[in-house]
Amino acid sequence: MKKRPMPLSRVYRLLEPGPVVMVTTAHKGRANVMTMSWHTMMDFEPPLVGCVISGNNYSFAALKATKECVLNIPAMNLAKQVVGVGNCSGRRLDKFKKFHLTPAQASLVAPPLIVECFANLECKVVNNRMVSKYNFFVLEVLKAWIDPGMKNPRTLHHLGRGAFMVAGRTIKLPSKKA
Amino acid sequence: MKKRPMPLSRVYRLLEPGPVVMVTTAHKGRANVMTMSWHTMMDFEPPLVGCVISGNNYSFAALKATKECVLNIPAMNLAKQVVGVGNCSGRRLDKFKKFHLTPAQASLVAPPLIVECFANLECKVVNNRMVSKYNFFVLEVLKAWIDPGMKNPRTLHHLGRGAFMVAGRTIKLPSKKA
Numbered sequence: 001m002k003k004r005p006m007p008l009s010r011v012y013r014l015l016e017p018g019p020v021v022m023v024t025t026a027h028k029g030r031a032n033v034m035t036m037s038w039h040t041m042m043d044f045e046p047p048l049v050g051c052v053i054s055g056n057n058y059s060f061a062a063l064k065a066t067k068e069c070v071l072n073i074p075a076m077n078l079a080k081q082v083v084g085v086g087n088c089s090g091r092r093l094d095k096f097k098k099f100h101l102t103p104a105q106a107s108l109v110a111p112p113l114i115v116e117c118f119a120n121l122e123c124k125v126v127n128n129r130m131v132s133k134y135n136f137f138v139l140e141v142l143k144a145w146i147d148p149g150m151k152n153p154r155t156l157h158h159l160g161r162g163a164f165m166v167a168g169r170t171i172k173l174p175s176k177k178a
Numbered sequence: 179m180k181k182r183p184m185p186l187s188r189v190y191r192l193l194e195p196g197p198v199v200m201v202t203t204a205h206k207g208r209a210n211v212m213t214m215s216w217h218t219m220m221d222f223e224p225p226l227v228g229c230v231i232s233g234n235n236y237s238f239a240a241l242k243a244t245k246e247c248v249l250n251i252p253a254m255n256l257a258k259q260v261v262g263v264g265n266c267s268g269r270r271l272d273k274f275k276k277f278h279l280t281p282a283q284a285s286l287v288a289p290p291l292i293v294e295c296f297a298n299l300e301c302k303v304v305n306n307r308m309v310s311k312y313n314f315f316v317l318e319v320l321k322a323w324i325d326p327g328m329k330n331p332r333t334l335h336h337l338g339r340g341a342f343m344v345a346g347r348t349i350k351l352p353s354k355k356a
Contacts, residue, residue, distance in 0.1 A: 010338075016215050017335035017343050018196010037194050040218035042230050042312050050228060052220050052316065076349075083351040130308065134220050136228065138312070157195035157335070157345070160188075162353025165195050167335070168346025171254075173261040175340025 003113075003120065006144040011047035014073060014119050015039060019155035020164070022072040022083055023053070024111040026102070027062035027128045031103055031112050032090035034059045035082050037158040039071075040120075043050070044178065047141040049123065055135055063137060067125040068109040071139075072117035075157045076154040076166050081116075083162055118150040181291075181298070184322040189225035190356070192251060192297055193323075197333035198260055198342070200250040201231070202281070202289040205240035207309055208270035209281055209290050212237040213260050215336040220229075220355065223283075223320040227301065236268045241253060241315060245303035246287040247318075250295035254332040254344050261340055284319045296328040 015021075024033045035055050048136035049071070053060050074121055078121050081099040088095065096103050096112075103112030106122045113120040122145075127138035157165040202211045204257065220226040229281075231238050241247050250284050252260055259277040259317040266273065274281050274290075281290030284300045291298040300323075305316035 012280075013338040016196075017337055018194075018215075031297070037196075038219045040228060040230065041216045042314060049311070050218060050230075052228075079349060079351060083353050084268065088353045098221075127308075127311075130305075133305075134226070134228075134316070152189060154346070158349050159195055159348065160356060161189040162351045162355075164349050164351070165333075166349060168344045168348045170337065171257060171344060173257060173340045173342070175261050176265045177340075178338060 003145040004148050006119070006146040008047055008141060008144055009045045010042055011121060011141050011144050012041045015049060016041050017155065017167070018157055019073055022069045022074055022082065022085060022114055022117060023059060024072060024114060025059045025062035025066065026111040027066055031057055031096065032062060032104055033101065033114065034090070035086035035096050042138060048126070049139045049141060051139060052135050053137065057171055061123065063159050064131065066110065068111055069123050069139065070106055070109065070111045070113055071121040071123060072114040073119040074117045074156065075150065076156060077163065078116055079156055082156060086178070088128065113145065118147040118153050120145040180328050181323040184324040186225055186319060186322060187223045189299060189322050190219045190222055191318050193227060194219050195333065195345070196335055197251055200252055200260065200263060200292055200295060201237055202248045202250060202292060202320065203240035203246070205244055209261055210240060210275065211273050211279065211292065211302045213264035216254040220316060226291065226304070227317045227319060229242050229315055229317065230250065231314050231315065236312065241303065242309065244288065246289055247301050248284055248287065248289045248291055249301060250292040251297040252295045253328065254334060256294055257334060257342065260334060267310040286336055291323065296325040296331050298323040
């Protein structure tokens with residue numbers, strides 16, 4: 001299904017539950033993708049996201065140099081790709097080809113959107129003060145895309161060592177807060 | 179059931195999936211508790227956790243002043259308390275009493291553990307460089323406790339506005355990574 005732009009004020013509702021994301025970068029004419037679970041919302045609007053990307057990852061250098069990435073959110077149907085992408089390096093490999101992931105042009109940044117993911121967040125690095133000490137980047141989400149047909153996505157939540165909790169049912173309680 | 183100490187090397191497996199946590203603080207002779215979803219792992223061992231606590235929260239001043247807190251992880255049976263605690267301030271209220279939460283003495287920090295939560299992480303603030311700009315604290319987990327009877331906890335994952343995803347089933351895929 002074709003994706004639609006999503007209001008930036010709703011981005012936190014995608015990331016706050018803690019799903020695994022696939023991070024795309026582009027550097028020196030090559031796109032790459034990695035899996036990532038160490039992220040947190042830091043502000044509502046514009047949406048700020050903090051994330052840790054290890055210096056061992058090929059994506060680290062790309063993000064540091066280009067200051068752009070896309071956070072792509074996969075559902076359970078992509079579980080094999082999520083683990084596969086996490087188990088190898090883009091240094092010598094085109095992971096899009098290997099894992100049959102389709103790149104699509106983003107609107108505001110160079111790294112590609114992953115078509116198979118139900119949501120895509122185009123980001124730029126807005127603070128790198130904690131990169132040297134903690135590999136911690138602060139990202140601003142510039143543009144958000146969502147598959148309007150995906151109502152209750154079965155997101156993946158990493159429990160360590162290849163185990164994932166799959167998003168279960170939704171409950172609703174009266175709340176005064178966002 | 180009585181809790182047991184948990185190896186610090188396994189703490190990331192509790193927080194990486196993104197559960198709502200209840201943060202306890204103690205300041206000027208009073209304990210307080212708030213709910214929080216904006217957190218991320220930042221290192222494995224010693225476990226480092228980054229979290230955003232709004233300056234509007236009564237807990238913010240306590241954490242800033244005392245540099246200690248406990249992250250308590252609730253399961254679904256505490257959903258009402260999670261929302262209740264999030265909907266009011268500890269400024270004029272004893273939330274432990276109001277929500278029937280039982281405080282227990284921590285081993286290394288002043289804020290109490292919440293007995294009803296299946297895991298408790300005693301923390302100290304190790305970096306506050308991003309507190310003024312982003313309300314972002316870096317915590318080190320000093321001591322971790324877990325209820326050994328809780329095998330697949332139905333953690334709560336906030337979707338915004340009082341909606342929560344309840345942790346579903348677990349899947350396991352071959353992985354080379356932590």
